[in-house]
Amino acid sequence: MQVPSPSMREAASMYGTAVAVFLVILVAALQSSAPPESPFPYRISLDPEGSLELSWNISYTQETVYFQLLVQELKAGVLFGMSDRGELENADLVVLWTDGDNAYCGDAWSDQWGQIHLDSQQDYQLLQAQRTPEGLCLLFKRPFDTCDPKDYLIEDGTVHLVYGILEEPFGSLEAINTSALQTGLQRVQLLKPNISVPALPSDMHSMEIHTPDILIPSQKTTYWCYITELPDGFSRHHIVMYEPIVTKGNEALVHHMEVFQCTAQFESFPQFSGPCDSKMKPDHLNYCRHVLAAWALGAKAFYYPEEAGLAFGGPGSSRYLRLEVHYHNPLKIQGRRDSSGIRLHYTATLRRFDAGIMELGLVYTPVMAIPPQETAFVLTGYCTDKCTQLALPPSGIHIFASQLHTHLTGRKVVTMLARDGREREVVNRDDHYSPHFQEIRMLKKIVSVHPGDVLITSCTYNTGDRKLATVGGFGILEEMCVNYVHYYPQTQLELCKSAVDPGFLQKYFHLVNRFNEEEVCTCPQASVPKQFASVPWNSFSRDVLRALYGFAPISMHCNKSSAVRFQGEWNRQPLPEIISKLEEPTPRCPASRVQSPTRPTVVSIGGSKS
């Protein structure tokens, strides 16, 4: 694709010389410890052109990830690694480079200026480097936790992978600065749950919901909307599995896809296939919001647990479906046709339980706001004991999957289950959450929620680039804090969310006014967003807002459907009290004190007795 400059040609040729001796190295380690079955079940393209392909597998017993990086057209080297949010600075890297004579591979890291340094502890362990017909294939492994407090810790949830292409030789690793390279990032859930595939029914059918051979727009971001419909008279079925269909060659462009069912309140929906923000788009499409299936880059097939399925079809449900495909085309590639979508596998033999989707977190209301210039402001939404007591069956519900959701400033999301005032279990946590990567994730372990339990969803926001407060709401510049949990058996409870009591927020505006001796509009006709916009943000107004959210009573939405509340008093509810936090998991690193003790020294007491 690119014509190398003379110096690059030279470099590539020198490098070619260096790699001329074909020698399989270091395979012993691999042969003894690689996981047995399908060696690399997960695969993604790192770059938009698909020239860097990463496959991986996880050994949970070894707490190690095995990577296979296929470099299609090797120039003078490549770097791969992980960082907190996909930046090339402060990244943990493995680098393959040449000085023109030899090729080297090493575990490295980049400092805050993007400068690369060799790591003294080599945690990316190279197992094999091999030429294949497809390109150079590098095989290496990396423990989840290298026990170096400065190294990247591979955790559940999103991992930001980074890569860089070396186009010329470098005299040393230290001569490389990532800011001068062609680099990029890719988000994946590296630690896929290790759950066995549930048995599928013998009478399973499938249906493909895919775009009708469209031309991918040559723009960076496109959300494509396509309306399709279920066959006439399609009876009630259970979706038991779905999987992505990605048109071959477009793997690097298809970012995520969702299938929504439209509301039954309209008899029919118009045909449509085009960008979701098109002016031609029928307004009705906003009524197609009930999620049937969701896929994002790096995700594989989604299986419902054997005892449950997602109901669709039949009386009382709409025949109309909306497919939404997010194309991410940063290189603005032109002329690419696409028929990607999702294949739904369903059965007419209904399973024991209907699966349901419940919304946890914060109500979409401006009373929950984040001051500007905060790097890690936390908002928390509650599903209270009172609501679960009323709405959940005595035997409880079982959450098996979760999709976290915020708008642009979200950085972390976690939902915690508490019982009797004690944190018991993490439902789902993503400490490297990105609003650009929202997939439905299977939980490693099903979480059972019983009547009287509390579900606490906390989102951490970064408003470092905002000038005004960011309030809660539907707008892309407003914020949300939501965890869509997938569970069974389905209940009437669709929404269990909270927000601060509006009266207490007004007391806040009053005291901010009083303390700052400035004009904060507390007049009843001013909207809450306007009131927040006029708050003078200083340490006191920030701290007190944080204290307010940690203290003031809440208004609960304990709803059957988006409008109908369960019966009861839901305003001015006390904040759930947490008397004990969940303990941090025991460290996986060798801390002297937790290892088995060594032998004591036997002492012979010497000297002269007086």
Add this chain to the structure above:
Amino acid sequence: MQVPSPSMREAASMYGTAVAVFLVILVAALQSSAPPESPFPYRISLDPEGSLELSWNISYTQETVYFQLLVQELKAGVLFGMSDRGELENADLVVLWTDGDNAYCGDAWSDQWGQIHLDSQQDYQLLQAQRTPEGLCLLFKRPFDTCDPKDYLIEDGTVHLVYGILEEPFGSLEAINTSALQTGLQRVQLLKPNISVPALPSDMHSMEIHTPDILIPSQKTTYWCYITELPDGFSRHHIVMYEPIVTKGNEALVHHMEVFQCTAQFESFPQFSGPCDSKMKPDHLNYCRHVLAAWALGAKAFYYPEEAGLAFGGPGSSRYLRLEVHYHNPLKIQGRRDSSGIRLHYTATLRRFDAGIMELGLVYTPVMAIPPQETAFVLTGYCTDKCTQLALPPSGIHIFASQLHTHLTGRKVVTMLARDGREREVVNRDDHYSPHFQEIRMLKKIVSVHPGDVLITSCTYNTGDRKLATVGGFGILEEMCVNYVHYYPQTQLELCKSAVDPGFLQKYFHLVNRFNEEEVCTCPQASVPKQFASVPWNSFSRDVLRALYGFAPISMHCNKSSAVRFQGEWNRQPLPEIISKLEEPTPRCPASRVQSPTRPTVVSIGGSKS
């Protein structure tokens, strides 16, 4: 002293057999690395009876403390170590024990229940165990930082040493629980500064200020007050050094001693020698508060820097001195006579600079308060740029020693120097501060303070055992946050302290009232302590008080003497703004990334070329 029970006798005898072979062990390590000169310049008794004597020395190049523990009458073993605040739980220990047959020595630790476990990483390294005429002498060393995050880190400031006596053999280390032993604690500054002794003048004289052969009361705590006077016509001199005089045999009883000069406002003071809280004590003694010398357990002689001395005598100063000796007699030993005190060394040849003492921190006022049930509440007092600009000479002042002071709930104290909004240097820090151990400490490095600099003194309090707010004030149940800094050249600035603006505190009471819908007395006639006493303490009132102290303007005391302020506006001053914090010291532990890099792997890329 104690008659051992039959089983103890037996044990001791078995132990005697075990140690019958006199053999010097492990001396090689010691001989190669022990510091050269006077091997153990620092010494204290660990127990009140003086049967466990600890001597130590510090190698700053090796970052290691060398200990010599002399056990006068060994029973079945001994344990020694360090813990956060002198508790026997969660302590880092070295244990010498016997199972009846052999004697063992090992690095161990106690868990939160006091149960002892052997440490897999042996950081207390035994160098020698030797019988001497005085007892069993154990020689060992311990790095400041073992790099085990769970181990005790030996820092500047107070270290709580703990000990325990094993009276019988134990089958294993794990069989020992500290709660069943005779144990105790002793506070010392382990890391004494490594400063050379300044030259002393040839015309130096000395004067002993000591108790007049008194009988130490057989009660746990006694503060003894003794009034003495300087010779008639004693002219202006400079104290250049002082040292403790501790009556032989009473080393474990004399806890700390201070010599104060009385105020010149009274012509004479009555004679007195007795407990300071005696009803017979003349009221006048309250006017003897100007510190001339202070000593606490474990401290050695105090030397003024060569260019400075503390002025006393001469016109305008009182001839009367008050000696205060704190006897700590937990075993209520009777009949012990004592003539301990301090020997002042002084010269008539005045040195270039008068030394001065300046008070930093918080004003003694109830507006600064700590809510009850807080485990680490921080209050901060400021010496602002405006005050140092006005009061310090252009060439600045040089702080060479510091005495930290709080009342009973103080747990940490630190004074930070800031310039241009940036923290620059720690003046003094004690993260294991104890109100029961307040000594004047030489700084490891003289800190120069220039006009325009800011000095920030923060105290951390634990009010876990209090029911009501603890307000600032003079009472022992009220709190203080003070750093008495010793410096030269002396200036008129005696006091540079702050407190929150009282008007903003009233706004706080008002908003607490408003938020809690409870009765908080905000009427002007109620005193601040009464207002604090009526605050309903919940997360909001706590957080907002913390936010208030971090935001509200301050009232400055920038005073020449306790009553006279420097000219200027000192009310409603802005809080000094700190835009950059001092970076944590670079870790002394081997973190892979900061070590010199290893060599990269040379790669030969193998496989079959297609």
